[in-house]
Amino acid sequence: xxxxxxxxxxxxxxxxxxxxxxxxxxxxxxxxxxxxxxxxxxxxxxxxxxxxxxxxxxxxxxxxxxxxxxxxxxxxxxxxxxxxxxxxxxxxxxxxxxxxxxxxxxxxxxxxxxxxxxxxxxxxxxxxxxxxxxxxxxxxxxxxxxxxxxxxxxxxxxxxxxxxxxxxxxxxxxxxxxxxxxxxxxxxxxxxxxxxxxxxxxxxxxxxxxxxxxxxxxxxxxxxxxxxxxxxxxxxxxxxxxxxxxxxxxxxxxxxxxxxxxxxxxxxxxxxxxxxxxxxxxxxxxxxxxxxxxxxxxxxxxxxx
Numbered sequence: 054x055x056x057x058x059x060x061x062x063x064x065x066x067x068x069x070x071x072x073x074x075x076x077x078x079x080x081x082x083x084x085x086x087x088x089x090x091x092x093x094x095x096x097x098x099x100x101x102x103x104x105x106x107x108x109x110x111x112x113x114x115x116x117x118x119x120x121x122x123x124x125x126x127x128x129x130x131x132x133x134x135x136x137x138x139x140x141x142x143x144x145x146x147x148x149x150x151x152x153x154x155x156x157x158x159x160x161x162x163x164x165x166x167x168x169x170x171x172x173x174x175x176x177x178x179x180x181x182x183x184x185x186x187x188x189x190x191x192x193x194x195x196x197x198x199x200x201x202x203x204x205x206x207x208x209x210x211x212x213x214x215x216x217x218x219x220x221x222x223x224x225x226x227x228x229x230x231x232x233x234x235x236x237x238x239x240x241x242x243x244x245x246x247x248x249x250x251x252x253x254x255x256x257x258x259x260x261x262x263x264x265x266x267x268x269x270x271x272x273x274x275x276x277x278x279x280x281x282x283x284x285x286x287x288x289x290x291x292x293x294x295x296x297x298x299x300x301x302x303x304x305x306x307x308x309x310x311x312x313x314x315x316x317x318x319x320x321x322x323x324x325x326x327x328x329x330x331x332x333x334x335x336x337x338x339x340x341x342x343x344x345x346x347x348x349x350x351x352x353x354x355x356x357x358x
Contacts, residue, residue: 085106085107085108086107086108086136087107087108087109087110087131087134087135087136088103088107088108088109088110088135088136088137088139089110089111089112089131089132089135089137089138089139089158090109090110090111090112090138090139090140091111091112091113091119091138091139091140091141091145091146091149092111092112092113092117092119092141092145092146092325092326093111093113093114093115093117093326093327094186094325094326094327094337094340095111095139095140095141095163095186095195096109096110096111097327097336097337098186098192098195098196098199098221098337099139099199099203101217101218101221101337102196102199102200102203102214102217102218102221103203103210103214103217104213104214104217106207106210106213106214107207110131112124112128112131112152113326114326115326115327115328115329115330115332115335116300116301116326116328116329117301117325117326118301118302118325118326119145119146119325119326120145120146120147120270120325121147121148122146122147122148123148124148124151124152128152129152129155129156132152132153132155132156132158133156133157133158135158136158136159136206137158137159137160137161137206138152138153138156138158138159138160138161139160139161139162139163139199139202140160140161140162140163141162141163141164141183141185141186142162142163142164142165142167142183143164143167143169143180143181143182143183143185144180144181144183145164145183145184159206161199161202163185163195163198163199164181164183164185166194166198167185167191167194167198169181169182169185170182170185170254170255170258172251172254172269172270173269174269175268175269175270177269177270180270182251182252182254182255182270183270184252184253184254184255184324184325185255186337187252187253187255187256187324187341187344188255188256188258188259188260189225189228189229189232189341190229190255190259191255191259192225192337192341193222193225193226193229196218196221196222196225197218199218200214200215200218224338225338225341228338228341228342228345231345232260232341232345233260235345235348235349236260236261236262239352242291242292243292243293243294243352244261244262244263245262245263245264245265245287245288245291245293246262246263246264246265246297246348247264247265247266247284247287247288247293247295247296247297247307247310247316248264248265248266248267248296248297248298248299248307248322249266249267249268249297249298249299249302249304249306249307250266250267250268250269250270250299250302250324251264251266251268251269251270252266252270252299252324252325253266253322253324265284265287265288265293266284267280267281267284267306267307267310268280276306281306281309281310284296284310285310285313285314288310288314288315288316289314289315293314293316294316294317294351294352295311295316295317295318295319295348295351295352296310296311296314296316296317296318296319297318297319297320297321297322297347297348297351298318298320298321298322299321299322299323299324299325300321300322300323300324300326300328300334301324301325301326304318304321317351319347319348319350319351319352320347320351322343322344322347322348323340323343323344327339327340328340
């Protein structure tokens with residue numbers, strides 16, 4: 054009886070010890086400092102720079118439209134635990150100012166260190182276009198800005214961040230080169246990127262293309278018959294081979310443009326949000342590669358990805 058009792062107590066203490074180890078390990082993970090970012094693309098860029106040194110999470114989830122997102126009490130709880138909030142700026146996150154005003158957290162806004170391209174029509178005329186990351190060339194600027202800010206936040210980890218950033222930029226350089234080579238292979242009349250939202254201004258500017266769209270900045274804009282006709286005529290007159298929409302908005306209007314103009318509907322490009330992990334754009338690099346491959350395929354149907 055005493056022997057059985059001894060075995061029982063020993064087993065209990067062993068289990069308690071193992072449980073304690075698990076709790077301690079979990080505690081170590083949870084003690085990692087938290088960085089909160091506004092959207093999934095930025096989350097991925099930040100994570101590639103900091104590696105395992107911080108816990109990085111996004112307010113918005115994959116597939117979400119970011120502009121008009123409504124923050125929740127759980128977002129505020131996460132914000133209260135974070136040591137830094139990182140957002141894009143240029144009016145991209147319409148909710149960010151109010152969100153941060155309810156928190157005591159340091160903030161880094163990428164747009165504070167970016168040269169903007171301005172919207173040239175509608176109610177948004179004169180305001181900066183926020184979608185700079187869509188150009189691989191500007192994506193490298195995002196990395197430089199974040200590397201500086203994060204190294205300042207954690208100086209003892211700056212060499213780790215620098216090494217991570219260099220490797221990441223090398224991968225981005227390859228996408229930049231591939232896109233440049235493809236665009237340079239197109240005839241002048243083919244260098245039109247027609248989309249639903251005017252989210253590609255930085256891409257078209259950086260690679261010598263022309264941009265056309267159904268609305269300038271967000272999916273809530275009304276598509277007037279005049280604008281629809283203007284885009285259809287532009288596609289016809291310039292023999293634009295394909296038109297595109299974005300993954301977070303309804304593509305029905307652009308399908309109409311394709312039917313009326315005779316162009317191919319090239320598919321949905323990713324802009325404001327990554328896809329889920331099983332989708333074609335589960336990382337920033339995948340997003341850029343997916344967009345490039347979709348444009349290649351639509352403009353040159355014989356081109357293999």
